[in-house]
Amino acid sequence: MLYFDHGATSYPKPKNVIAGMIRALEDFCANPGRAGHQSALQASREIYDAREVVAGFFNIKDPKQLIFTLNCTEALNLGIKGVLKSGDHVITTSMEHNSVLRPIKALEKEGVENTIIQCNKDGSLPLEKVDQSIQENTRLIVLTHSSNLTGTLMPIAEVGKIARERGILFLVDAAQTAGLYPIDVEKMYIDLLAAPGHKSLLGPQGSGFLYIKEGLYLKTLKEGGTGSKSQDFVQPDILPDRYESGTPNTPGIIGLKEGIQYIQQQGRENLLRHEESLVKYFLQEVSKLDYIEVYGPKDCKKQSPVVALNFRGMDSSEIAYILDSVFNIAVRPGLHCAPLAHKTIGTLEQGAVRFSFGYSTTMEEVAKGIEAIKTIGSEL
Ligand SMILES: Cc1ncc(COP(=O)(O)O)c(C=O)c1O
Structure with missing residues (x-):
């Protein structure tokens, strides 16, 4: 997984x-x-x-x-x-x-x-x-x-x-x-x-x-x-x-x-630098896809290692289900126990697909995540 x-x-x-x-x-x-x-x-x-x-x-x-x-x-x-x-x-x-x-x-x-x-x-x-x-x-x-x-x-x-x-x-x-x-x-x-x-x-x-x-x-x-x-x-x-x-x-x-x-x-700063680099790469790649909407600052220095996005017009739970069942990728869709935050970014209806990375996440794993997003995008 x-x-x-x-x-x-x-x-x-x-x-x-x-x-x-x-x-x-x-x-x-x-x-x-x-x-x-x-x-x-x-x-x-x-x-x-x-x-x-x-x-x-x-x-x-x-x-x-x-x-x-x-x-x-x-x-x-x-x-x-x-x-x-x-x-x-x-x-x-x-x-x-x-x-x-x-x-x-x-x-x-x-x-x-x-x-x-x-x-x-x-x-x-x-x-x-x-x-x-x-x-x-x-x-x-x-x-x-x-x-x-x-x-x-x-x-x-x-x-x-x-x-x-x-x-x-x-x-x-x-x-x-x-x-x-x-x-x-x-x-x-x-x-x-x-x-x-x-x-x-x-x-x-x-x-x-x-x-x-x-x-x-x-x-x-x-x-x-x-x-x-x-x-x-x-x-x-x-x-x-x-x-x-x-x-x-x-x-x-x-x-x-x-x-x-x-x-x-490990050094807290090293872990932070690592996770920032994952976010930077992920943001850079998903921002190129016109069928994806990314929310938040879109800057690894201004956000912790979570990225919320949506496939335009698609329900977030449906995307998370495909990621899980077809690609064995665990993300979190829906409202994330933060309804006013969703209202703030305009996703109260659709929810959002949240990718969140951690100390154990590798660049290769992020690359596979991006590939999965592209595959879903090409088939929708
Ligand atoms: C910003 C924020 N505050 C509070 C909590 C609640 O944390 P816990 O699940 O440990 O009670 C969470 C959990 O996701 C969170 O993201």
């Missing part, structure tokens, strides 16, 4: 990720932070070590400010619902994923106002609209680092600066960029950073995290056993316990750490 669905989840995972998870399952898969026996203590130490590795990668000074979650959706829900209360106002954009839009829409019922900034047709953010949307009660700005539809990279440092200057919290959805693009929570004025472990961080599904700036106190999404202050019926205040109730995904967290170590061994 040619796997061009890294935007959904990276596959296959590096060997050391798999080995790390097996090691966790075989050697120390006791319940961390609970019992005092050796295996439980080792699990705690290994998780702490993983927390340090993940935190270091994003320049998070105190690893305890990093909360492990099930995925990016859970991290975004905690960030959004943990911060906002009745009477607050939140700003976001039309390029967001439903994991941002739905929590924000759900909060309307609780009296939280929102402004959704309309982005340009290539998915880019009109920066002046951020400033213009700020109200007296604006408490939070939520912005994706890159659209999962068009790949459009957003100016997070610039928006972070505006937010910081205006005393507004800034939450970044790094689902499409964490692991590949430089993210420094200090330099980019990020107060909350949500990321999945299973995309470009190369960890397994069921992993993710939310970074919470020191001193920021969120409402909890869940309460329960933490292994600390067990005599109290109230959720402990200490971090990460406050937000990490229940048995953690120990093998998943170890896999996430291994994913980051793989990136560090």
